[in-house]
Structures are given as structure tokens and as C-alpha cells.
Amino acid sequence: MSQPAVSLRHVSKHYLRGGQVIDVLKDIDFDIAPGDFLALMGPSGSGKSTLLNLIAGIDQPSGGQIIVDQVDIATLAEAELADWRASHVGFIFQFYNLMPVLNAQENVELPLMLTTLNARQRKEHASLALEMVGLSDRSSHYPNELSGGQQQRVAIARALVSDPSLIVADEPTGDLDRKSAGEILDLLGQLNTELGKTIIMVTHDGRAAERAHAIRHLEKGELSALEMLQPAKV
Amino acid sequence: MRLSRIPLHYVWRNLFTRKLTTVLTAGGMALVVFVFATVLMLEAGLKQTLTATGLAENVVAIRKGSQTEIQSGLSRQEASIIESSAPIALNAMGRQLSSREAVVLISLQKKGGTCSKSDPPTPPCTNKPANIVVRGVGAQGLAIRPQAKLIEGRRFLPGSAEIMVGRAIADGFEGVQLGASLHFARRDWTVVGIFDAGKTGFNSEIWGDAEQMMQAFRRLNYSALVFQLRDTDAYASTQKKLEADQRLTAEYKRETQFYADQSKVMASFISILGSVLSAIFSVGAIIGAMITMYAAVANRTGEIGTLRALGYRRRSVMLAFLLEALFLALLGGVVGLILASFMQFFAVSTMNWQTFAELAFSFTLTPIIVLKSLLFALLMGMLGGFLPALRAARLQIVDALRAA
């Protein structure tokens, strides 16, 4: 197997609150292979989101190395890190985080504004992404005109439109009913198997976690052993 | 390279989703811009009127050191010397185009709010007198001022106690209609004509025969000599020549400059007053914009976090919020200017403190004023939007996302 997609080495994260040090993550060490689909589980407050944010480059570790696609992102300057996120990471949030004043098409085009694509190409790419999530007919709808499941599908289109190798999802089905959640998980599975995206998904839902290749449990800042569900596709 | 890659429609649609706040904030800015523009329009109207009063080919000679014709005195002898040594243009009959003038101030009642005889007097019964320039002109006085056109009646006859009044006087004052008789300098003067000199100071004057005025006002000296140059470019050499003449104590200005100078004191007062007023009012508008923009940042904290996560830099976020404040200000600026443009339909008649004479002029909107007003609005937007935009840019991504 080639280089891991993500390697964490002795990663720690602590917060200072009222003069007190709160250790959220302690000496985390693990690798994710390219094309893997990992579910992160654990009780509330165990540091799942914190860990995901570190891997996605929107938070800085207190110590250790985070190597994603052979780049130690902890050493990147802030502006470089922003550019790195734009081209390497797709985000999926629990509450979709679409821009309410932009329609589906425009929301999906948002990450493309950071690329060198021209307006016509952006439009084409965004339309294609919306087609992949089955929402071509909703491209001119605004988020408040879409159901939660549809909004999350727009968000998935937004996450995949710039063709990042890594997709991070923080409780992507946390706010959805079982049917919509199923559709979202199907889409994520598709991104993994058909497009080869590496996916890290935080979830509380055991059924959701079963869609992944492997599950990691986080408890009190420490990671459990890997629990394999299905063989990782290489 | 695109400055902020955040799409502009994201910026301005956000303004229109919170319509009420936008309208109120932009409205506040519009009022300030209105005040700002109106004052500038007043200043421009004053300047334009006085600058348009003179002609470049005419030269005004007044006694050295006197600011106005009223204070000036020029002897008959001096007038003759100037006329004989300056390159003065001739008319078809071979006469020199020069006018020896006597300028005095008289007091007249302004129309409106006066206690008229016919109507029952209205409660605020104020008789507002104003100083009016009476200009006695020489035989060629009208020929060198082609901008003054007779619109009613006829010209005064030389050697008679006849006068013609400017349009602004005819419109704004009591008892100056055609055929009326005015009493001043112990004589009765008959109004035989009304002239329109457009947007110039002459429109606020009364003209008659210079020699008649000299007698009536018991003057020995003229106030000024105004002559037309044969060649307008000869001004500098003429001025040099006349100033070198030991017999003369006058100073010589182009007529355009002469009147433009008369606008200085009032124009600078208006512009200082305007700047002070605008500055004071703008504080309110800037604070208003700041509150609005801080609220926008607070409401959209989650969106800011999302944009940053997607790869937008701090700079882009900063610029997006600054642009939003600038759009808001521009909106206010445009509305304020539209309101101010209606002021062009109003004219003001007031005393020019420099000459103590009544002068009618109108609010004048110029491209420079439009530009200045919009820049002023943008400056308010910039000042109001800067700190909120900075706050937006300085948010930590995870904190912003958590706040959503």
C-alpha cells in the first residue's frame, strides 16, 4: 500500500479555561489509507469534532504532526492552509451550513470561486455535482426551499465539486430522519467507492458507522483500536 | 486578480434580506449626504453665479485696496487717463467700449412675509429690507454686458431719472414692477425696463444713468471704470502698463476674477459650515452603520466559519464585509444625492457679506459635488464597516462554526 492519506503523530490538543488546562486530545497516533472510509465515534465531549477539525486544517494542534497527502499541515502558514483546504478538503456539516442568500447552484459554486476556473466552467462543474447528488432540478432553489436531506445533498455537492481527496463529515446525518440519513450515507458510500474519496465521518449513530470500513472510538482524549468492518478498498 | 473571491451577489443579497435595517441605516446616511451635498450645491451656486457675472474680455478698475466697487473711488481724471492709455475695444461707431460707473446700495423690501396693504396681514408680519446694488452705467455700459437682456419695457434714457431692474429684483422685491416709481437719493426714479442677466450677480442689480446717479448721490468720484479689451490676451500687458503709470492709483482685474473674488468669504464660510455640520451628523451615521455591520457579523458567524473552512482567507472575509458596508453607504449616498438634486429647483436670495449687497443664486449640482458626495458616503461606510469587518476576519474558524 502507498503512503497513508492522513497520518497523525503524537497529536495533542488542550484548552486553557480559567487558568486550568483541559486536555481534549492526548498523544493521538493513527493513519488512514487513501480511499478509506472511517467512522469516528465516542461520547459527547470526547473530542471527535476537535480531532476532525485538526485533520481538516481548520484548527491547530497543541503538539504533534498532522500529515495529509505528505504535507505537515501544522506547519503551514494560515493563508497557505486556507489554499490547501480549498483544494484538498471537502466539508460536510451537521447543519449543512449553506449560505441562505445563495441558491443551490451558487452554493455549490462557492468553493470554485477559489480556483482558476472561469464562470462557464464553474457553472458546468457545479451542475455536474448537483446531478451526482440528484438535485439537478433544484439548482435554482434557495436553502429555505429545500428539505434537510436535500440541503445536505447540496452540501455534499459543494464538498465534492472541487474534487478534494479528503472529505470530512461531522455528524452528517445528525439532524436528519432515518430515510434522508440513509440517502446521505448512500451518497457518502458512493463518493468513497466510485470516486475513491477518503472519508472521515464523526457520528453518534451506530447504523451510520456501519457504512464505514472501520470504526474508531474516542474516549477521554484517547483513541481505541481500529475496529474493522469491511476490507478497505485500495 | 479578484480581490475578494466571495461573490458580490452574496454581499448585496445579504443587504436586501434585512430590508428594514438596510433602509434605516442607508436612510441615515442619505440624510447626511443630503446635508453635505446641499451645502456644496449652495457654495457652487454662489460661486457659479458670481463667476458667470463677469466677462473675460472686460477689465474692472477700482481704487487700489478697495475690495468692492462700493468702497472704491476713481476720479474723472483717472478714468480719462485709463481710457486714453488702455487698448480698449471700439464699437461700430468708433466709440470706446468703456463704462464709468457709480455703484451705491439702497434698501428695498423683500417680497413674502411683508405687511401688504391689500391682503389681511399674515401673522409673522416681517418687513425684511435688503441692500440692493444700484449701478449707474455709462453710455456703453449695456454694450459691454451682452449677458443682460431686456425682457420687458425698454432701456433707460441717458440723462433721465429712469432705471431698469434685474430679473431677481423684479421677482423678489416689492414695488419694482414696470412703471413703478422708486424713491431714493431724494429723487423719484421710474422703472422703465426689466432685464434678465441669467444666473449672474447683475440679475440682483438696478441699473440707471451714471451721471444722474452721481448728481443724486452727490458723488464726485466714480466707483469703477469697466472697459472691454480689444484683445482679451492683452490683459496682462495692459495691467502692467496701467500699474506703472504714476498718475493712477487704481488696480485692474479681469471682470471674471473681480466677481469670483467676491464669492470667497461667503463660499468659504458655507463650506466650513457644511463640513462641520456634515462631520457632526456623519458620526451618527457611521455609528449606525457600525451597529448594523456588527449585527450582520454576529448573525452570520456560522457563515463566516463555513467560508473560511471552504478555503476563503481572512482577507476575503474582511473585504466581503467591508464591501457590504460600502454598498450600504453607496445606497445612502445615491438616495441622498437624489434628494439633494431636487434642491436645484430652489433659489436663494441673501446678502453677500463681502459686498453687503443682495445676491440671488440657486443650488447647483455639479459632477464634482456628485463625486464628492459619493466619496463622502463611501468614507462613512468605510469608517462604519471597518471594525465589524475586522472582527469578522479575526474570528477563529472553529469558534465561528461552533457559534452557528
Ligand SMILES: Nc1ncnc2c1ncn2[C@@H]1O[C@H](COP(=O)(O)OP(=O)(O)OP(=O)(O)O)[C@@H](O)[C@H]1O
Ligand atoms: N474553544 C474551546 N475552549 C474550551 N474548551 C473547548 C473548546 N472547544 C472545545 N472544547 C472542549 O473540548 C472538548 C471536546 O469538544 P468536541 O467538540 O471535540 O467534542 P465532540 O466529541 O465533538 O462532542 P459532541 O459529540 O457533543 O459533538 C469538550 O469538552 C469541549 O468543551
Ligand SMILES: [Mg+2]
Ligand atoms: Mg462534535
